[in-house]
Amino acid sequence: MSSELSRGEETSPVQSSDSNDVAAGFSLRNERETITVAVAGNPNSGKSTLINAIAGTRLYVGNWPGVTVEKKSAVFEHEGRKIKLVDLPGTYSLSPYTQEEIIARDYLVREKPDVIINVVDATNIERNLYLTVQLLELGIPLVIALNIYDEAEQKGYKINTMAMEEMLGVKVVPTVATKKSGLNELLKVVTKVVDNPSRYTPKHLNYGEDIESAAVSVQGHIMKQNPSLNNKYPLRWLAFKLMEGDSHVMEEASLKIDDAFVEKATIHLKKAHGDDIESIMADERYALASGLTREVVKRPEVRKMEITEKIDRVVLNRFLGIPVFLAAMWIVFKFTFDLSQPFGDWIDGATAGPISRLAAKAITAVNGPLWVASLTTEGVIAGVGFVLAFVPVIFAMMFFITFLEGSGYMARAAFVMDRAMHSMGLHGKSFIPMLLGFGCNVPGIYATRTLENPRDKALTALLLPLMSCGARLPVYVVFIGAFFSAHAGTVLWSMYVMGIALAVLMGVIFKRTLFRGESPMFIMELPPYRMPSLKSLMIHTWEKGKHFLIKAGTYIFAVSILVWFLLNLPWGVENKKDSYLGKAGQVIAPALAPIGFGNWEAASSLVTGLIAKEIVVGSMAEIYAVQQEDEETTTVSDDLKEIGSSFLTAVRDSFRNVFATLGIASISAEEDEGASGLKTVIQKTFTPLTAYAFMAFVLLYMPCVVVAIAMKHEFGSWKWFGVAFAYQMGLAWVVAMIIYQGGRILGIG
Amino acid sequence: MNLAMLKPGEIGQITQIGAIGPIKRRLMDMGVLVGEKVKVEKIAPLGDPIEVTIKNYNLSLRKKEAEGILVEAVK
């Protein structure tokens, strides 16, 4: 997502009583185009939420550390001035060890924003101030947004913000980003600081005689050797970095300084405190943060047991942890399926029946040629309609994933699964991209950025396509509907479990072959549980699902037309088997024979699925030329009525299914007659065994084109995609073969 | 004695951080410092990692890293 331009809801003009400020504001309005405000802070402190609340954007938010991995910006207007808010990845420090830290600090140092809004988590002031102390070293004007203030109050913390302002020399504004409170005040303070930066320069915090004097002499030396650096970097900060031996900064600044000098300047410091200057600095910064916290925060004497602790007693319990995890996953899939399927069937029925008929009537009415009618109904409506039928299922899935992210369970899943991930050479954190992969593999691939080392990233990205994404659901839904409707939830669940199990297996294999060496560290904060608001759930579900709609509207639309042409060319071809697509299918079919579906129809639709897996069902619909069996003549109003009444049936069935899932009443939805033509055709050409093998093949056979592009983007070369393509094709074939041949030996099918 | 040896519910005071390089810096940035008190809260179902509270928040780390953090048991 790039920047969005919109006006914040909370930014009504504020009358300033300070005449100086108003005057300055007027003159600056013309001088300066945009005020640039960097938003920095610890992971999960609510930076993205804050920006969304102020600027009305829809940046990605979740209750786990490491959601934002790239800087994003949002521009909006406030009192006639343009303000650009830059969302930085959350960091605990400005050290050069993780990619996010480097992104954040490079931005701050190079782009020199006008102000930093430092988002501080009020429930965890000490660790957050450790970063604040480092931000102050940069000498950029800073305002603290004391966020998550509601939870701090709930815990009974008393925070003396006046004292905090006094000691740090910066403005402190309590905020609750989720409830949009304190934001007006925050903006007011920010503009004040921008208009009068000299009045709000942050204090130099004193790091103690030894550090300070060493820094002064290093600064003097830098000035003598490289005077030009003074304009490029905050000098005091640069001196600290040199003392800490930060090679990233030294390289970047192309500092021409002999080590001997830094050595000399720090001799006294080392004598007094030990050799490791990084540790000395960290200790000193934390000492400042702790001291400040002691002064300004009063915590209640008796701490009551919090809800998070209570939930974790069960969720992270030694014996219950894993069953709870598996049950949570099962419930997600079961609900996704049961809730959305009636709506999917409704869209499917409506497009195949009344909508196709309406379109055909419209084309006949304007004397359109027959082939146009065929292209429209059999090509576009059949293809796109079939894909659209899965919108409900995709959105339901995204809804649950958003809920898991927002509630804080994601991080727990990583904790519970770490050991298992470790055995395949990964760590629990890789589990988060993998879980996201269940929604769509593409954001999963991008989320691998939160992993610290390249080896992890590559291995995670390689295994990620085995997580069954939303685009594969349509295929399962059709085949499960046709063959396994009595055990729909369980069969669906088995596909996901198969993907995970194979990921473990491949992980172990990769660990022994391509990825030998140390497996990485795992250090992660566990956030408190939070109840995501319905509104934010809706927004972020929509943001995730929207890509699917766009895909359906753009290139699935295009591919449907292409497939129609491939099926109808050479022009006038009688039998679809002789069309271009049919011929391609025939060439491939023999290779699929040993795995149970060596017919040209299946082969051709699998070919089209290389572009996106949901296309498989769309193409099948076109290939089998699914038609409503009842070609009765209907009137336009009949068609419209049918769409409406079947929608009501869908709503009813969805409710029923939910209750059935909960075990309140077990009503098995009776088979609707001719609900889907495709299901009927499939029942004729597949057996339950080959259907299951086919589903497994679709699960595994290769990541889609968009994943390929994402992998190229993340790794800068096609190498890892190449590896993924090769192993997945092999794996898909072998697994489907085992299912089919194994099943036959056991006498199934 | 190291952090990995503490049982859930036990508290230790950090005496030394043995790890070096990025891991040490990372731990320090998150508040794992000499003199700090840590309480072991939980051990994951599969035996690793562990969850501790330090500086008033929850942190999870693996036993391997915890072994590098030397502690003195606190009653």
Ligand SMILES: Nc1nc2c(ncn2[C@@H]2O[C@H](COP(=O)(O)OP(=O)(O)OP(=O)(O)O)[C@@H](O)[C@H]2O)c(=O)[nH]1
């Ligand atoms: N109770 C409460 N929750 C908040 C507040 N602000 C944010 N949150 C929640 O905190 C969590 C983290 O929010 P994000 O905006 O994703 O945090 P972030 O700082 O952008 O995190 P990273 O991108 O990981 O660095 C979400 O679950 C938010 O709903 C607040 O003021 N009060």
Ligand SMILES: [Mg+2]
């Ligand atoms: Mg964020």
